[in-house]
C-alpha cells in the first residue's frame with residue numbers, strides 16, 4: 030500500500046531530498062502530485078506565525094476536489110496518518126500543519142473552479158474553489174461588476190481558510206462575517222465522502238464546517254454571495270482621546286440603518302507619541318497628510334483611538350454629493366477637531382490596502398519574522414475594562430503593529446455555525462486584534478517574550494472577569510478547548526464523531542487525537558494533548 034511504503038521510505042531516508050517520481054502519485058491515484066521533497070515538507074512545516082514547526086510526510090498538490098477525497102481516503106486506510114488542508118498557511122500557531130501526515134496544498138487547486146451566477150443571494154453569487162485566494166475572487170468578480178459582500182482586511186487568504194474561522198473586517202457589522210455570506214459548500218468529510226451542503230441540504234455538515242477549524246471536512250467549493258461593486262471608497266480616519274466617546278460613536282454607527290451610516294467601520298488604538306510604528310504617524314492616509322498633535326488636549330492619555338470609516342460611491346457621483354453625505358455622518362461624531370483624514374481610492378485599492386503593507390514588510394524582513402498575534406472577541410460589557418487594563422496597561426507602548434478594536438452585531442452571526450462568540454448575550458461585541466510586526470530577535474524582542482505578554486493579557490482578562498473568546502483560537506489542553514467552546518463543546522464533539530470519527534482532519538488545531546479505533550477520542554485521553 031502506498032501509505033505504508035511512504036512511511037517506510039521517509040523513516041529510512043529522512044534527510045534525503047526526493048522529487049515525486051510520479052509512481053507515488055499513481056499509488057494515491059492523484060491527478061495532481063504528491064511531493065515529498067525536503068523543500069516541500071519544510072515549507073509546509075512553516076506558517077505566518079513562525080512560532081511552531083511540524084513536518085509532514087508529504088505534500089499533496091490536488092488537481093481538484095477528487096484528489097482531496099483520495100488523500101483523505103488514503104489516510105483513513107493507514108492507522109495513524111492525518112490530513113491538514115493548507116490554505117495560504119497564514120495561521121499563527123501551526124493550525125494548518127500535520128506532523129508526519131499529509132498536507133493538502135489547497136492553493137494548488139485554487140483556480141480549479143470559478144463561476145458567476147446572477148440569480149439569488151443578493152446581486153448574484155460566485156462558486157469558487159476552497160483554495161482560491163480572496164484577492165483572486167475579487168478580481169474575477171469585478172470583471173462582472175460584482176464583488177463579495179464581506180471580507181478580511183487582507184485578501185491573501187484562502188476562501189476555505191477564512192470560512193474555517195469566520196472572516197471579519199469592517200463590513201461584518203452589516204453583512205456579518207464571511208461565514209454568513211456563503212450559501213452552499215462542497216466538502217470532503219473526514220470519511221472521505223464528497224458532500225454538497227447548505228442550510229437546507231446536509232445542514233448539520235454545512236454549519237459544522239463554517240467556523241469549524243477544519244475539523245469536519247475540507248471545503249473544496251463555496252458559493253459566495255455578491256453585491257454590485259462600487260467604483261470608489263471615501264476612506265476616512267478620525268481620532269478620539271476618550272475611549273468611551275470612541276465606542277459610543279462606533280456603536281452608534283454600526284447600529285444605524287443602511288443608508289444612514291458608512292459601508293465600512295473599523296477602529297484601532299494607538300500610542301500618543303511620535304513613534305513611527307505605534308504612534309501618530311500611523312494615522313494619516315497619505316504622505317501629504319500630517320498628524321497635528323497640538324490638536325490634542327494637554328490632558329490626553331497615553332493611548333488614543335481612531336475610527337476608520339469607508340463610504341462607497343460611484344466615480345460619476347459629483348464630489349459635492351459625497352462630501353455632503355460624509356459631512357452629515359461625521360457631523361454626529363465627537364472626534365477631536367482637526368484630527369480627521371480623508372482620501373478617495375478605488376474600491377479594489379481600498380480592499381487591497383494591506384497588500385501594500387505586505388510588500389513593505391517583505392522588503393524590510395518583517396513579513397518573515399515571527400508574528401505572535403492575538404485575536405479576541407470581547408463582549409461590550411468587558412471592553413471598557415479591556416481598554417483600562419490592557420490598552421492603557423499592558424500595551425501602553427503598543428505592539429509594534431496595529432491594535433484593532435471595533436464593534437460587530439451578534440444578529441449577523443448564525444448560531445448554528447461552529448464559531449464561538451463571548452458568552453454575555455448582548456447584541457454588540459468587539460473584535461480586538463493585536464497584530465505584532467517585530468524585527469527578528471535580537472533586533473526586536475524575542476517571540477517568547479511577546480508570547481508571554483499575550484499570556485499576560487489573557488490573565489489580565491481573566492482576573493478582571495472580562496468576557497472574551499479567542500478568535501483563531503489556539504489551546505494547549507482539552508480542558509482549555511472545553512472552556513473555549515463552553516456550552517457548544519458537546520455539539521462540537523458530536524459533529525466530530527459524525528463527520529470525522531477517526532480524527533483524520535486538521536491535527537494542527539490540537540483538539541482531537543487521530544484514532545484508529547474509537548471515534549472522537551480526545552487528544553488528552555492518552556496524555557498527549559496540546560504542546
Ligand SMILES: Cc1cc2nc3c(=O)[nH]c(=O)nc-3n(C[C@H](O)[C@H](O)[C@H](O)COP(=O)(O)OP(=O)(O)OC[C@H]3O[C@@H](n4cnc5c(N)ncnc54)[C@H](O)[C@@H]3O)c2cc1C
Nearest residue numbers: 116117118119120159181182183187189190196197243248
Ligand atoms: C496578514 C494577515 C491578515 C489577516 N487579516 C484577517 C482579517 O482581517 N480578518 C480575519 O478574520 N482574519 C484575518 N487573518 C487571519 C486568517 O483569516 C486566518 O489565519 C486564516 O486561517 C488564514 O487563511 P489561510 O488560507 O492561510 O488558512 P491556513 O492558515 O492555511 O489554514 C487555517 C485552518 O483552516 C484549515 N483549512 C484551510 N483550508 C481549508 C479548507 N479548504 N477546508 C477546511 N479547512 C481548511 C487548516 O487546516 C487550518 O486548520 C489574517 C491573517 C494574516 C496573516
